[in-house]
Amino acid sequence: MPTPAPQSFDLIVKGGLLPDGTQADIAIAAGRIAAVEPGITAAAAEVIDATGKLICPPFIDAHFHMDSTLSYGRPRINASGTLLEGIALWGELKRIQTREDIVARALEYCRQAVAQGILAIRSHVDVTDASFNTVEALLEVRDRVRGVMDLQLVAFPQDGWFRVPGAEAQVIRALDAGVDVVGGIPHFERTMADGAASVRAACRLAADRGLMVDLHCDESDDPLSRHIETLAAETLAHGLQGRVAGSHLTSMHSMDNYYVSKLLPLIAESGVAAIPNPLINITLQGRHDSYPKRRGMTRVPELLAAGVTVAFGQDCVKDPWYPLGSGDMLDVAHMGLHVAMMTAPAQMRRCFTMVTESPAQIMGLDFGLRPGARGSLVVLDCPDPVEALRLRPARLAVVSDGRVVARGQPRVTQVVPFG
Numbered sequence: 001m002p003t004p005a006p007q008s009f010d011l012i013v014k015g016g017l018l019p020d021g022t023q024a025d026i027a028i029a030a031g032r033i034a035a036v037e038p039g040i041t042a043a044a045a046e047v048i049d050a051t052g053k054l055i056c057p058p059f060i061d062a063h064f065h066m067d068s069t070l071s072y073g074r075p076r077i078n079a080s081g082t083l084l085e086g087i088a089l090w091g092e093l094k095r096i097q098t099r100e101d102i103v104a105r106a107l108e109y110c111r112q113a114v115a116q117g118i119l120a121i122r123s124h125v126d127v128t129d130a131s132f133n134t135v136e137a138l139l140e141v142r143d144r145v146r147g148v149m150d151l152q153l154v155a156f157p158q159d160g161w162f163r164v165p166g167a168e169a170q171v172i173r174a175l176d177a178g179v180d181v182v183g184g185i186p187h188f189e190r191t192m193a194d195g196a197a198s199v200r201a202a203c204r205l206a207a208d209r210g211l212m213v214d215l216h217c218d219e220s221d222d223p224l225s226r227h228i229e230t231l232a233a234e235t236l237a238h239g240l241q242g243r244v245a246g247s248h249l250t251s252m253h254s255m256d257n258y259y260v261s262k263l264l265p266l267i268a269e270s271g272v273a274a275i276p277n278p279l280i281n282i283t284l285q286g287r288h289d290s291y292p293k294r295r296g297m298t299r300v301p302e303l304l305a306a307g308v309t310v311a312f313g314q315d316c317v318k319d320p321w322y323p324l325g326s327g328d329m330l331d332v333a334h335m336g337l338h339v340a341m342m343t344a345p346a347q348m349r350r351c352f353t354m355v356t357e358s359p360a361q362i363m364g365l366d367f368g369l370r371p372g373a374r375g376s377l378v379v380l381d382c383p384d385p386v387e388a389l390r391l392r393p394a395r396l397a398v399v400s401d402g403r404v405v406a407r408g409q410p411r412v413t414q415v416v417p418f419g
């Protein structure tokens with residue numbers, strides 16, 4: 001795109017360091033990045049001095065549950081810590097929470113997320129509640145955060161596509177109401193066959209409507225839970241390449257290695273993306289093991305080596321499944337690189353892209369530090385992505401489509417001199 005006249009720049013971020021280590025100024029006009037080059041001298045309505053600080057694309061959370069966030073302890077805590085007790089507990093909460101409760105909690109979470117530099121979230125929304133409170137609440141939240149944050153909603157039949165009567169109709173009702181993506185939970189159906197049928201139904205529905213698919217897929221320690229194979233095959237059969245994601249894929253951790261050697265090329269061929277959720281996978285999986293205890297997260301380095309797009313998601317913050325969570329995707333990537341043992345410098349930098357560039361690709365968002373992309377970025381109080389992962393430092397500025405939407409201060413602590 002042509003570089004606008006200098007006086008038309010709305011914002012220039014000066015002196016920052018890009019994730020690849022090069023120094024460049026970034027000029028934004030009309031909500032889009034107009035130039036990325038060193039030494040921009042033009043005037044602008046606003047200038048941010050980012051000398052020596054890391055500038056990165058916005059953080060993106062490709063897997064979250066905004067209808068349950070910040071509900072921890074209501075109506076009780078998850079005593080066993082398991083996925084299944086969490087699902088049962090969520091069923092209890094659904095019966096007592098109002099639409100207003102959900103909206104208030106979700107907006108509070110969005111405020112916390114923007115402060116940490118998250119500017120897009122893909123949230124699954126449970127559509128199986130007959131009241132439809134969850135769907136209506138998150139559609140309202142999606143409207144209210146627009147202009148600051150992109151909220152992409154997945155029609156998620158938490159209690160199963162076939163396991164509860166009417167769930168498929170509720171998925172369709174949610175899509176008709178404006179929910180963006182088709183969801184599912186094949187490992188929670190009554191049988192493997194029902195699970196496979198639910199994968200087929202989700203892909204058929206997405207193909208008919210021109211939508212994306214994101215399934216909770218094989219969130220299990222069962223090495224024979226193989227719905228990812230069906231998801232890859234159905235993606236190819238329905239021509240959905242590049243529009244489908246398998247979230248969790250934890251059963252791959254426990255699968256037979258020979259089988260995985262066949263599965264990985266199939267996933268790559270199908271263009272299905274993987275979204276592991278390290279904070280949750282490391283705490284929910286392996287709960288039935290004694291020692292050695294499985295770690296539950298899917299095979300991230302192997303998926304990357306096979307050419308699969310992988311993004312780390314956060315999944316939960318203070319809800320029936322997880323008592324912690326900070327809304328900081330650097331915490332997520334930090335846990336992910338530890339569990340995946342991706343501690344080589346290039347691997348750590350790759351993990352940083354898995355909470356910035358890769359989720360943008362999966363969600364179809366035009367973010368990135370390049371001319372023409374949306375004018376959204378984060379200034380961090382550190383010089384490079386590895387230091388960002390090590391320190392999870394202050395977000396000095398968060399810019400959304402050319403507008404500064406959050407500012408932070410460096411964290412400073414005074415220490416007495418040593419003798």
Ligand SMILES: [Zn+2]
Pocket residue numbers: 063064065124216247315
């Ligand atoms: Zn989830």
